[in-house]
Amino acid sequence: MAAPVVATGLTLVVGSLLFAALGYDPLATLQAFFIAPLNSLNGLSEWLLKASPLILIACGLAVGFRANVWNIGAEGQLIVGAIAACGVGLFYPNPESPILLPLMVLAGACGGMAWAAIPAFLRARMNTNEILVTLMLTYIATLLLSWLVHGPWRDPAGFNYPQTALLSAAAMFEPFDYAYRLNASVFITVVAVFLMWLFTDRSFLGYKMSVSGAAPLAARYAGFRESSAVWIGLLAGGAAAGVAGMAEVAGPLGQLSPQISPGYGFAAIIVAFIGRLNAFGIVLGGLLMSLLFLGGEAVQMNLGLSAALTRIFQGILLFFLLAADFFIFYRLRRIPEHA
Amino acid sequence: MPPRLELRNITKSYPGIVANDDISMSIMPGEIHAVLGENGAGKSTLMKIIYGAAQADSGEIFCDGKPIAAHTPATSRALGIEMVYQHFALFESVTVVENIALAVSNTFDLDALARQITELSNRYGMPIDPHRRVHDLSVGERQRVEIVRCLLQAPKLLILDEPTSVLTPQAVVKLFDTLRQLASEGCSIVYISHKLDEVQELCDTATVLRNGKVTGTARPKESTSAQLARLMVGAELPEMHVSPSVPSEKPVLEVRGLTAPARDRYGVELKNVSFEVRGGEIVGLAGVSGNGQAELISLLSGERTHPNALTIHIDGKAAAHLNASERRKLGMAFVPEERLGRGAVPPHALWQNAVLTAHRTGLVRNGLVDRKGANSFAAKIIERFKVKANGPQASAQSLSGGNLQKFIVGREIALQPKLFLVAQPTWGVDVGAAAFIRQTLVDLSRSGAAVLVISEELDELFEICDRLLVICQGQVSPPLIRTKTNREEIGLLMTRVDRGNGTNGRGEVAVQD
Structure with missing residues (x-):
């Protein structure tokens, strides 16, 4: 339990030294980084808005990670989920229908799962490496999105900008308050966290997955199919990422454009590991990661820190967190010189 | 002549258990000395203390008459004390000679080392090809690698922890020949085992442990199995x-x-x-x-x-x-020979390991694991098969091999x-x-x-x-x-x-x- 505290303390010390060395007031910088963004209702809204997809995706990914299924292509699954959901939102015959939004959630999940099913099939049947396949499919998804918004789906009334038409009101999550961007999609994340906990901690399927991850030979001994761990692991990540993509399109964005994600799919991998692949930990990890995004933007705007510097600082914090975890399990010892 | 190794009043306790209680013994140069005892009698702890991998709470250790203060495996090896663990510590993906080079810290001339390995292993009748990769070797061959690694250091005292538990009968015969040859050259050998026939065949003296205490010393070649067993178990078998x-x-x-x-x-x-x-x-x-x-x-x-x-x-x-x-x-039910990683998931608790195959006995309801049911299932096995464990919450890897085996056998039999x-x-x-x-x-x-x-x-x-x-x-x-x-x-x-x-x-x- 002391590890995150030690890591945070070390980050503050090293970060202060870094800021001081570059001529910024360390206290003011840290304040701008961590406190100022949460000082307003709008800040809190943005905080949760950004944390929500991170937590959602990390929950899905952690299901696979626990079984040693390494899906690092959540970014691509997010994009395809967003495309599928937006497609339904744009082309559903009745744009005012109350079932439109649930259909889009379904479409997002299916899109993400379909994209994840490709590496799952290849791994289960042909034993290809899912790390490479999921990563490469991310680039394909990016290009697919780019083609759609530059070509067939481009808004004819959009002044030639590469983006689709705006979704109808019924195809979007209504914000809690129109002054802020936070919307009801956070409840999807809340449900996902609970489901993830139920699955990994209590369900028999989750138990089988953890056996596959911890001892593949024991899984074979008990007759648990390795291929089902691969399928479940990848599909869970794909579904979560797809729904996260849907929530972006049907939430703050309202349309597709070439850049719909600021890297949520990749950041969620870090969130999953900061959270030690555990539902509660992932919530904390997602909140921290989101704060780092916000704080990074804030110091760039308010204090004029360079983007590179904020990234270095974010890297320092993540480095210390993951390193502190390492030292929970391993201990450094001095070895006498004459061995 | 002072003994090669002398232990005086060694005591070591872990939370909740006294692993070694006032143990004294001495081993002369060239002697093959058995340490006999059941699982959990304190043999492995005692060996760790001799080797320096653990520190005694009290007591003294003398090597060739000189006291050894607080020591580590590295200082032990400097003194000529080498140990072959029951579970080998080899890197599977590299070759024999590379593995040995890692242990022999000052040598990185692999060709010379390979020649040395071939020569030494042939001299002791356990030929080994230094350029084979460890993952291709059988357990018997892996053990040879460990022994050759020790022999390269020209040890004065060699500790073997249950060396035959993974060997075929033929390999055991070869190993004993090697050990006798070593002893005849003056190397003392501490041989940990619970196999009475082997100890009787090989060892000059035996110190028998039970519950962390010395319950007797014997000359195995002159004692009957029944006498030794009584010292070990404390009762007739x-x-x-x-x-x-x-x-x-x-x-x-x-x-x-x-x-x-x-x-x-x-x-x-x-x-x-x-x-x-x-x-x-x-x-x-x-x-x-x-x-x-x-x-x-x-x-x-x-x-x-x-x-x-x-x-x-x-x-x-x-x-x-x-x-x-x-x-x-x-x-069908099945108990495999590998307990950790095949018959049981090492980091999982015993109740989780009960679910591994016993899930079909009603431990899963509506797709959820019945934790209470699994706990009481595991507790019953622990009780019925007298598994030494801290209850169903203990992890599989925290149990000794024998106790985990009892648990796995118990689990599989409970499936009727x-x-x-x-x-x-x-x-x-x-x-x-x-x-x-x-x-x-x-x-x-x-x-x-x-x-x-x-x-x-x-x-x-x-x-x-x-x-x-x-x-x-x-x-x-x-x-x-x-x-x-x-x-x-x-x-x-x-x-x-x-x-x-x-x-x-x-x-x-x-x-x-």
């Missing part, structure tokens, strides 16, 4: 009760013409294997390890499937194409199997527990289950089996009735020469050793 078997009409396990290719380059091809096991009887499969046992057992357990479903029948149903879970539905497969049931298990496990197997069969035991310990097979099979180079002999055969006949079948390959001589048989 229970006698085995083997009532006559009443085999069922129909076989529960039927193997017909099973042929399967080797799993990899170092595996063994199964050739036309046929046998059957009936309910109510125990059939033993004898053989030198590496003759196809691993292939056969994985095909029988369903860890590996066979395209021709008809080659294996379980309880009358074609089963060769079924996976392990589907075969368990037909009433019709067919019970068990490989090496008593490897690394102390005498008391081994007798208990054997009796359990006999009782299980007499209650109507078909039991197949795969073991390299002929004594064990002769003690409990009704019929015996012998596997050699992937072929299984016709069954022999236990009461009408003898060790010599089995031994000949175990080392049968395969004329088809035109090989000859005894050395060709133990392919992997």
